[in-house]
Amino acid sequence: MDQRFVPLPYTNEIDTKTFLESVSHLPPFFRGLRFIWILLQNLADGERDEDNPNLIRINITKAYDQAPKRYHGWIVQKVFKAALFAAPCRSDFLKALIKDQEVAEEDCLAKIRQFLINFTATVDAIYEMYSAMNAELDYLV
Numbered sequence: 001m002d003q004r005f006v007p008l009p010y011t012n013e014i015d016t017k018t019f020l021e022s023v024s025h026l027p028p029f030f031r032g033l034r035f036i037w038i039l040l041q042n043l044a045d046g047e048r049d050e051d052n053p054n055l056i057r058i059n060i061t062k063a064y065d066q067a068p069k070r071y072h073g074w075i076v077q078k079v080f081k082a083a084l085f086a087a088p089c090r091s092d093f094l095k096a097l098i099k100d101q102e103v104a105e106e107d108c109l110a111k112i113r114q115f116l117i118n119f120t121a122t123v124d125a126i127y128e129m130y131s132a133m134n135a136e137l138d139y140l141v
Contacts, residue, residue, distance in 0.1 A: 030130070031068040033123050037116065038063035043090075044112045054089045 042059040049058040064080060072080065088096070094108045103111075 027130075028068075028071075030123075030126055031071060033126070035063050035067040037119060037123050038066050040112050040116055040119075043094075044109050044116060046109075048090070054091055055087070056090045056093055057084055057087050060084060060087050 039056075039059055039062075042062055043056065047059055047062070049055050061084065069077060069080075091105075094105060097112070098108050
């Protein structure tokens with residue numbers, strides 16, 4: 001491959017994008033973080049479907065409704081609803097989180113609660129930074 005480098009201008013200044021231009025593609029990622037946070041928080045709080053206590057569809061739906069749903073158009077919402085039927089059961093999900101180790105469910109939930117302490121602070125800091133910079137977080141996909 002022939003690579004060519006552009007020489008620096010005489011002033012040695014390089015045009016760069018502003019921070020907001022550089023990270024403008026990240027809001028969907030941040031919404032995903034918020035979705036994960038709400039899902040894990042619901043699981044840690046012990047919220048369950050009374051009819052099907054080993055399913056996490058109710059937790060996933062609640063997290064989706066609170067986080068990315070308002071940013072999705074009708075088609076994406078319907079795709080999500082269809083994909084929800086592929087959600088793992090609660091026991092399989094928790095087992096995957098602890099990487100197939102033999103740990104009691106309550107111990108796993110305690111680890112989730114501990115993880116959420118730092119994760120919450122990180123997600124909140126990201127949203128505060130975007131808000132302080134008047135970054136656009138509210139566009140539809």
